[in-house]
């Protein structure tokens with residue numbers, strides 16, 4: 001699967017994987033703010049943005065293999081790979097399947113625990129609703145923290161636009177892929193590269209406790225909790241998010 005990819009800058013490759021149900025468009029401020037120090041590579045995961053869905057069964061492993069193929073195509077042996085929420089699940093799948101491709105990992109607003117049976121069943125309900133013509137706009141208030149909802153009108157409008165653009169087939173496929181994901185704590189315990197874990201103190205979907213648990217499991221990890229940020233910290237508080245990433249990259253190199 002060839003992923004449509006937006007890139008900016010040059011130097012150390014930094015691959016950033018987007019959240020559900022967004023696209024590489026969510027990393028606009030990271031392409032702008034981080035490109036002076038590295039090569040920012042932001043693909044559309046399969047089915048989203050400009051990438052085809054293909055006909056594989058839903059699986060995060062397939063998404064992780066797509067990212068490894070992307071690195072092959074770019075001639076990149078090892079990269080720092082980061083992901084926000086669903087993107088973080090793909091980073092953990094990549095760490096399981098292609099650990100030799102990682103120079104460092106960034107896990108933002110994500111979790112290592114699998115779905116409970118109730119959460120997995122709810123994803124199937126959402127998938128069916130999407131395939132029946134439903135949309136995901138009712139999820140926007142959960143994606144953003146109260147500070148963004150009350151004071152960052154541009155962010156709210158932008159996220160509504162991104163969520164509204166999500167193709168139903170891809171969103172349903174991704175819900176089923178996420179429902180099937182395994183527990184990733186052993187993967188984190190086995191990481192041999194440094195990690196940056198990012199949380200938002202207003203995140204209603206992945207509370208800070210999830211980030212703390214991941215940080216504890218990873219042998220070499222640092223945790224940054226961003227204030228006044230919800231689930232989409234990279235969009236809600238881009239300067240703070242970028243500072244955390246830039247400082248991580250400086251310490252890596």
Ligand code: MLT
Pocket residue numbers: 018019020021084085086087178205231
């Ligand atoms: C995301 O933002 O990618 C989703 O909240 C992930 C999920 O549904 O678990």
